[in-house]
Every structure is written in structure tokens, then in C-alpha cells.
Amino acid sequence: MVENTHVDVKRLSFERAIEELETIVRRLEEGKVPLEESVTIYERGEALKRRCEELLRQAEARVDKITTDSAGQPAGTEPLDVQ
Template sequence: MAENNHNDVTTMPFERAIEELESIIKRLEDGKVPLAESVEIYERGEALKRRCEELLKAAEARVEKITTGVDGKAKGTTPLDVT
């Protein structure tokens, strides 16, 4: 698991972050991880959870920017201002 700590969570794609988060949850639920490592991977899990939430929020904002025309068909999207 220590190898994963070198991956920058802030640039991780959603699919990779959720996959690693699920792995951490499974390891913690199994209860076979020493306490010190449990705390370490729990902290990483929190960072991964925040990353997933951030990416989902950005995706949701983009979907909300989709505009529809009078005919009910999507006209396009407007760029999302991410700050």
C-alpha cells in the first residue's frame, strides 16, 4: 500500500480513485490491517473520497450547463468555469 501513497490524489482520474478507495474500504472492513497502517490508509481514503466528490461535482456542474432548445433537443454545452 505504501507504493500508492506516492500517487498524487489531486490529479487522479475518477475511475482510479474510486477503485483505490474501494480497495481501502475492503481492507479496513476485513480488520486484518495493523492499527498504524489502518490510520494511514484511512487518511488516504479520505483524500480519495474528497477527490471523487470533487470530480462528481464538476461533472454535475457540466451536465447542468447543457442547454436545450425549444424543440427539447440539446443545443450544446457552455464551458464550465472551474476555480
């Protein structure tokens, strides 16, 4: 993936955000990035992490809405098995 720090994080899908975040982590772990660039991509990584968390919260809320009735009680569906 070619890192594009000009794309607004708020417009990225979960998959794109996590992919870019993984690239940033990999680059930082290699230790071959100059200090100034490290700071810049670390900041972008933080924004990407927040975006992923936001999207996960939204997805969780949607699943909760689907699996509960109007009184907030389970609607008889099976729990989501995420592995």
C-alpha cells in the same frame, strides 16, 4: 490493483480514485491491517472520497451547462437517467 499511496490524489481520474477507495474500504473491513497503517490508509481514503466528490460536482456542473440555455432555463434536453 496495487495501492500506490505516493500518487497525488489530485491527479487521479474518478475511476482510479474510486478503485483505490474501494480497495482501502475492503482492507479496513477485513480488519487485518495494523493500527498505524489503518490510520494512514483511512486518511488516504478520506482524500480519495473528497476527490471523487469534487470530480462528480465538476461533471454535474458540465451537464447543467449543457442542458440549460443562457437564461438558465432547460434547453429541451431529456434528464440524465443514471442507474
